[in-house]
Amino acid sequence: SQTIHQWPATLVQPVGSPLSLECTVEGTSNPNLYWYRQAAGRGLQLLFYSVGIGQISSEVPQNLSASRPQDRQFILSSKKLLLSDSGFYLCAWNGVGELFFGEGSRLTVL
């Protein structure tokens, strides 16, 4: 069966520090992969999606970047975090007409 994992689950970082959130998918090949962000009390905003290795599409201008070094690995990064980067980050992959989500990563920037 297919599973999706992301880590770390919780992260507290100072402003200006780097960020790396990792997501891996098991049990499927060549999935579409997505990073969403959920700010406090708000809905989910699509940040990036990828249809294959090295192929990244950005949905909104921001301080973050994404990379897909392997077929089932999707990484969200920042060189210098801002306070506004705080939120709950969700990785997802597409099944047949459905998205499956990871457990989420809560980022607090202080």
Added chain:
Amino acid sequence: AQTVTQSQPEMSVQEAETVTLSCTYDTSENNYYLFWYKQPPSRQMILVIRQEAYKQQNATENRFSVNFQKAAKSFSLKISDSQLGDTAMYFCAFMTGANSKLTFGKGITLSVRP
């Protein structure tokens, strides 16, 4: 561009009663999927129910059912016999087939009172 609107930020229902959560969307596409996702306090996103736009019959999953009105672009979720475990945030979402991107509404916080 597709948009999803959930105009009610919060709702409350008595245990065992029925509640309906509203959602409207806007799209020029003819083929698409609609979803309701549940996000409990654990923050895990859980699929509640899915509707394919080409199907006229409303989807049902046990106590959960939808009222899909394609012409009105409306997609409401009915929860029957509400249970305490239904307390969560509920998101309406829209997907087209092209690249499977989900567009979410802002969500509604549902509280089930004992």
